Amino acid sequence: MSDRLYSISFLLVIFISFFFASCGKIQKENISDSDSLVKLNPELYKDIPSKKLVFIPHWSPQAQFAGYYAAYENGFYRKYGIDLVILNGGPNNKASDVMEKNNADVASLWLTNALQLIEKKIDLINIAQILPKSALMLIAKKSSGVSKIEDLNNSKVGVWGGDYIIQPMALFKKYNVNVTLVPQLGSINLFLLNGVKATTAMWYNEYNTIINSGLNPDELTTFFYYDYDLNFPEEGIYCFREKFLADSVSYVYFVKATFEGWQWSFLNPEKTLLIVKEKMKSANLPYNYPHQKWMLEKFNEMIFHHGKNENAGLLDEKDYYKVVEEMKKENYIKTAPEFKNFFVRTYYYNTQP
Amino acid sequence: MKNIFRKRSLTFKMIFFIFVSVYLIFTGIFYYNYKVSEGIIKKDLKENVDYLTDATINKVEAMLNPIAELPFNLARILESENMTKKQITGYLEIFLKNNPEVYGMTVSLEPYFFGQNEKYFCAYAYRSGNRDTLVILxxxxxxxxxxxxxxxxxxxxxxxxxxxxxxxxxxNIMMATFSAPLYENINGKKKFIGVVTADVSLEWLKDFISGIKIFKTGYAFIISRSGKMISHPNSDLILNETLFTISIEKNLPHLREIGRKMINGESGLDDVEYKNVASGENSWIAYAPMKNTGWSLGIVIPVDEFMADINQLFRKVIHFALGGSVLLLIVVVLISRSITKPLRILTAAVDKFAKGNFNVSLPEIYSKDEIGKLCSSFGFMQSELNKTIEVLVDTSEELRISNEKLEEYSRTLEIKVSDRTKELSEKNIELEKTLLQLKDTQKQLIIQEKMASLGGLTAGIAHEIKNPLNFVNNFSELTLDLAKELGEEIEKLKNKIEETDYNYINDILSDVKQNAGKINEHGKRADSIVKGMLLHSRGKTGEKIPTDINSLLEEYVNLAYHGMRAMDSTFNVKIERAYDDTIEKIEVVPQDLSRVFLNIINNGCYSTNEKKKQLGEEYNPVLKISTTNLGGKVEIRIRDNGKGIPAENLDKIFNPFFTTKPTGKGTGLGLSISYDIIVDEHKGEFKVDSKEGEYAEFVIVIPKK
Structure with a gap:
């Protein structure tokens, strides 16, 4: 694609983003008007033809994707002329695989997933960064004598496979700590039974599962990667460059509707959790209210900083290159696109919920 | 507090204290009784719960332990042989067939156990409907x-x-897997090569645990090592919730503590009451570990139900206590009222008594208790008081009458005394007046007598002297005439006689003339004195005409001044005038009054002139003349700052012939005549004031008519 075409479409995207960012208005939970939650002027989008999009979240249904589910259930996508299909991600239906097979148009992926796909010549672009911070962490029990990274020397540490291992590897290298990595699939039981000294967790998920398994926060030592200069921005919205250039408006609407869904979900947590519960039940997943509530709250903190983040949706260039550097170091990728060719900002936070 | 009670009635105090005491005693007994009963029940409960948990755990483990033995035994069998895929699947099928309680079994091996091409080997034999199936996963x-x-x-x-x-x-049934590690013995060293497992359905566990009922709402539950609910009457909780998420959801922080004890393998009966999640009732929770599985059994005991009998008993006791309290209250009120009623009546009577109703009738109290005694004592006191009061009333009446009399007497006495005193003081004033008048009269009389006698004397003398004096005067004049004629005659004879004779005769003649002149002169003076004396004594009054006193005074001030100046050119005096213009013309005898003025002013001028001669330039003679309108009278003051009048002379200056001037300078009659003119003729006053060496002031007061 020529640089010129790219620039034109980029400018178009910016224009549309600004245009619609000022239109939406989200209502709070105590208002029981459920179907007309977005007061959008129909004149503005009546000519836009309905566009079918398939979205895959990178994990199974839970509050981590509340924004998408809430936007869907509230008809935000429909209102923007998008006929959206949400697939269920998860260990048996990985989003990166789905994208690689071109079985979805848009996905929520980690930056590391996306870079690896690009390495595989899947021409993806990031059109909005959902989690600017890394929620990945290591947790150890204080009772096992761990208070700093060095205390993990010569011990077993539970890690997750795939991209999740890049950060721990980098961390242990950085601190010159010799550990035996025990690959896991997200279960905390081995950690609870002291089969590993430390385990990998997500701040919004496994950390709370551990708390809800009877360990108290003050009994735990936590290591957040962003505190160790290893902030890997996690979920972002990715789509194919080609498809984006062909119909950027639909993708911008998708992002727009998604952020509106997130805003709505933070204003209406109880309703949102009911939506999440339904999604989980239909996927035959155990739903746990306190846990999903915790997860939703953490996402509010991370995406909007409780509704006060003008940088919502923005990917930090410095973080991007940091991830690229670490991945190259670990031979996950050999090349990576330039930031400006990788990230297209489509969302501008200016709608006060 | 003290004050609060001090103000309260006796009834209130009795009710309050009796009630509070009884209440405290009741409560104490009740509490003690309840606690002891509770303790007994709880002890029984603990024993029963211990038995129940032991029995339940034993039963569950009796079900699970044989299953756990299967993978363990299969692992041991496989370890003892050279494992082939066929062997493994064969054993799996046999084991599954022989153990209907098992749902499925696996033998799973480490990667590439059967060579580089085969990463995975997981043989899984399971029941599928009525058939046993085996798959390699x-x-x-x-x-x-x-x-x-x-x-x-x-x-x-x-x-x-x-x-x-x-x-x-x-x-979608709940299962659990028992896993036994599989080892390979290499040179006496155990090497992990895989895992043998048996899956077992836990549906029976769910039913078994659900079947445990403790009273109506009590139940049992099982949690896993991570607190996950494995068995619970509410199936929604199973595998969805941990005890810790329930603790958050139901806001029961204490439940988290119980859960921590449970997953740590502790056992106990939690004393602290908490709301049962299912029923919402207050419950206790007993828990004990299931050692082989690492799970924990919890039994929720509905305390309210368990304690229902005792609670009902105590509710009844409370009702009885409340009923008893009401009865007690009524009795206490009645007793206290029966005690305080006569007291209140007595108090009311005493109040009336205190207000002066001494004949108030006292309540009739026939009881012989303290109240009765108090009442009769009071009655006695009342009758005694009444007697005393009667005596007092009599005495008081007598006293009152005496008092009235005394008051009357005292009142009249005062009037009398005051009348007398008034009379006396009036008399006294009259007497004083009379005395003053007498003194005045006496003084007047003395002066008049003195003047009259002097006047009479001088008149007599004057009359006697007048005749010879006429001779002296007439003949001296005649002698002068004769001497004149003689002179003329001698002139005629001048040429006839010798000059010496002529001169000698002329000398003698001039001496004669001179002598005769002197005789005449002094004779005339004597005559004028006599005339004055006669005038004085005669008391003759001139005719009074309306006269402007200020003008008159001014005329004679000038006359006197110029007169003095004519006699002595060195004389000078500063005259300060202060005439009161409001003085109208008054009835006086002007020629007499002018004599008075002239007299006084002359004396003043003379006095200042004398002082001037003594003191020289330093001294400035001043003569102050003033008139004042006193309404019915006119006051004239003439003051000089001359030599003044010695104090011893003050009472003499109005005497006839008294003078301090050198002989020949004054007759000593001026002031005496002036006094007559003012006092007698004009019925005025004539006073003098002086300080020797400083001033002399004459004050004349004349009535206007």
């Missing part, structure tokens, strides 16, 4: 190496029951 999407049932026994190097799970493939 393991793929990239089923990476069993990292599943808990494989990884945990591997990493922990021991047999373990997994966390229960819902088996999606097997009709």
């Amino acid at each position: 393991g793929s990239e999407s089923y990476d069993y190496f990292y599943l808990d049932w494989y990884q945990i026994p591997k990493e922990l190097d021991r047999n373990i029951w997994s966390e229960p799970f819902f088996d999606e493939g097997g009709g």
